[in-house]
Amino acid sequence: MPEGQVSHRNARDLRATLVGERLTLVEVVHPMLEPKRLRERLEGDLVTGAQARGKHHLLRTEPGRTLVSHLKMSGQWRVQPVTRPARRAGLFLRLVGERHQALLYRCPTVRLLEPWEPLPPAIARLGPDLLADGVAGGPAAASALRRVDPDRAVGEVLLDQRVLAGIGNAYKNETCFLAGVSPWRPVESLTEAECHALGEIAADLMSAGVEHGGPIGTYVPPGIGAGARVGTKWVHGRANRPCRRCGEPIRSRGQGDDNRTAYWCPTCQPDGASGAGGRPA
Numbered sequence: 001m002p003e004g005q006v007s008h009r010n011a012r013d014l015r016a017t018l019v020g021e022r023l024t025l026v027e028v029v030h031p032m033l034e035p036k037r038l039r040e041r042l043e044g045d046l047v048t049g050a051q052a053r054g055k056h057h058l059l060r061t062e063p064g065r066t067l068v069s070h071l072k073m074s075g076q077w078r079v080q081p082v083t084r085p086a087r088r089a090g091l092f093l094r095l096v097g098e099r100h101q102a103l104l105y106r107c108p109t110v111r112l113l114e115p116w117e118p119l120p121p122a123i124a125r126l127g128p129d130l131l132a133d134g135v136a137g138g139p140a141a142a143s144a145l146r147r148v149d150p151d152r153a154v155g156e157v158l159l160d161q162r163v164l165a166g167i168g169n170a171y172k173n174e175t176c177f178l179a180g181v182s183p184w185r186p187v188e189s190l191t192e193a194e195c196h197a198l199g200e201i202a203a204d205l206m207s208a209g210v211e212h213g214g215p216i217g218t219y220v221p222p223g224i225g226a227g228a229r230v231g232t233k234w235v236h237g238r239a240n241r242p243c244r245r246c247g248e249p250i251r252s253r254g255q256g257d258d259n260r261t262a263y264w265c266p267t268c269q270p271d272g273a274s275g276a277g278g279r280p281a
């Protein structure tokens with residue numbers, strides 16, 4: 001599933017290629033997008049910017065329109081030269097510029113905002129994005145975590161896009177492990193240092209994901225000791241397998257209203273106050 005780092009990588013690729021180009025052709029391939037009249041409204045616009053806000057993509061054009069997309073579980077943006085034929089399977093939308101084309105696959109969640117339309121509430125309400133320019137992960141997480149209901153569980157709060165934008169389930173699980181924090185602990189039990197560590201680690205993992213590409217599992221965890229390699233995951237998806245640090249079987253259980261699976265090591269991430277955790281050197 002695409003997480004925030006995928007959105008940021010997409011935005012970076014779109015900025016590097018399509019920004020400054022005029023859309024000479026907008027091809028609406030999937031019937032689900034037809035009622036949105038994207039071709040009539042977008043064709044001829046000049047692409048002026050691309051941005052990620054959490055898992056939302058914003059493509060901005062002159063005269064002030066914004067194409068908002070959310071990739072959900074299986075969507076994908078690709079950018080390639082106009083000379084290379086687009087893969088048609090799963091293609092929903094094709095934006096053709098002068099030299100590059102942007103291809104949107106398997107994504108029905110698209111909205112085109114006219115200049116006078118505000119961003120949808122889901123975006124306007126997003127918490128700080130750990131990968132946004134000028135956001136420091138540690139302080140941003142600490143101040144965001146201080147504002148939530150203190151009884152809520154850490155694992156659930158890290159997925160709440162209104163608290164922090166862009167963290168998906170896999171990064172939540174890996175972040176909690178690396179911070180030595182059980183996803184089941186109430187937020188009020190976190191020390192200031194733990195709040196900072198959660199934000200810093202999540203930001204590190206996500207920015208490594210932007211650099212190395214691919215969804216979770218193909219990043220190189222930074223600053224992590226022997227045994228870490230591309231694709232290494234510490235706990236996510238490893239239920240009942242031995243912890244890479246202590247050998248204890250990894251546990252898993254659905255958490256929160258959305259029942260997203262939490263994976264954790266009961267030894268490295270104790271349920272009580274911290275003590276056994278800490279980032280591996």
Ligand SMILES: [Zn+2]
Pocket residue numbers: 243244245246247248265266267268269
């Ligand atoms: Zn362990």
